[in-house]
Amino acid sequence: MKATVSALSDEDLKKTVDRGGYAMPVDMQLDVYLQALLIFFGKATIYLKAMNKALPQQVQDYIG
Structure with missing residues (x-):
């Protein structure tokens, strides 16, 4: 996504x-x-907590 957005010109x-x-x-x-x-x-996140499941590390990293 970063590569795509950075490739956009000001006109785009x-x-x-x-x-x-x-x-x-x-x-x-x-x-x-x-x-x-x-x-x-x-x-x-709420659904996973309700099911007593751990939040995947990748999601934790993205959310912060």
């Missing part, structure tokens, strides 16, 4: 992405994607 970042009626610039779209990932990991 200014383009608008339309996701079913919600149009926003690429940089804002990336922020929304990050927030969605954090929400998912938060929910996954």
